[in-house]
Amino acid sequence: MTAIGVDIGGTKIAAGLVVDGAIVRRTRRATPRLGSAAIFDAVAGAVAELRADGPPVTALGIGAPGIVDPVTGTVRSATDTVPGWHGAEVRAELARRTGLPVAVDNDVRAMALAECRLGAARGHDLVLHVSVGTGVGGAFSRGGVPVRGERATAGEIAHLLVPTRGAKPCGCGRDDHLEAVASGPAIAAAYTALAGGEPVELPEVERRMRAGDDRARQAVTAAGALLGRVLSGLVTALDLDAVVVGGGAARLGAALLDPVARALDAETRPPQRRTPVLPALLQRDGPVLGAALLTTAIEGEHR
Known part of the structure; x- marks a missing residue:
């Protein structure tokens, strides 16, 4: 090819x-x-x-x-x-x-197609792929093949409702959607709200977090926990085998993904279920x- x-x-x-x-x-x-x-x-x-x-x-x-x-x-x-x-x-x-x-x-x-054939989704059947970047996107795959749905909306998760108000609106304008709390700009806006001062972008939040800024880590952890809570309903309802997370914000690594996994495991049914939350291998x-x-x-x- x-x-x-x-x-x-x-x-x-x-x-x-x-x-x-x-x-x-x-x-x-x-x-x-x-x-x-x-x-x-x-x-x-x-x-x-x-x-x-x-x-x-x-x-x-x-x-x-x-x-x-x-x-x-x-x-x-x-x-x-x-x-x-x-x-x-x-x-x-x-x-x-x-x-x-x-x-x-x-x-x-x-992204899901690549992760199915070459990356983190190999060996898993029903997978939710999540991209956290300028927005929040999603896709499903089954048996290594991305699923579109009749109207090509399968996996769209940006507009799922969340139990809080975001610091930066979703791309559609609402502040109670997943994208309003878990996208890269939303994490950066949440940090600015905690720390005060001039607004900064996600790479600067990451730099400050790795330098020991507790408010930066708090903003990232809160976004990851909300993401996990919201996705837990999908994991239970669709009986998903794994969640693969990619996009620009995935470079935050364990600081974002560990809270996702903890919240997912705490909220998913049946209790004590463990659903792997995997970083996108191909980044x-x-x-x-x-x-x-x-x-x-x-x-x-x-x-």
């Missing part, structure tokens, strides 16, 4: 040239805040950079935020995490700009590799 995988995030666009399941070249750039056309231009620029003086590329795979129709490649629903993204015709526009066949799916579902490469893996069917058609 020789394809390009692209992960479109709320703050950055990451892209990689993938040859036989490994990323051999990378590029990234900031996500434009000027609407879908600017994002398409940025993606096309990243693709052109990766194709320059490289092997022939067969197809382009895109992991896109929002509820994505994988057949038409159109974004059915999106929040303001990526302004102007609702209704974006991702497949058509990027095929026109790059001249490549394009496969499109939700970004967390792309930042997962969404890019997964996007490239989306093109497998396209490459098969062109052999």
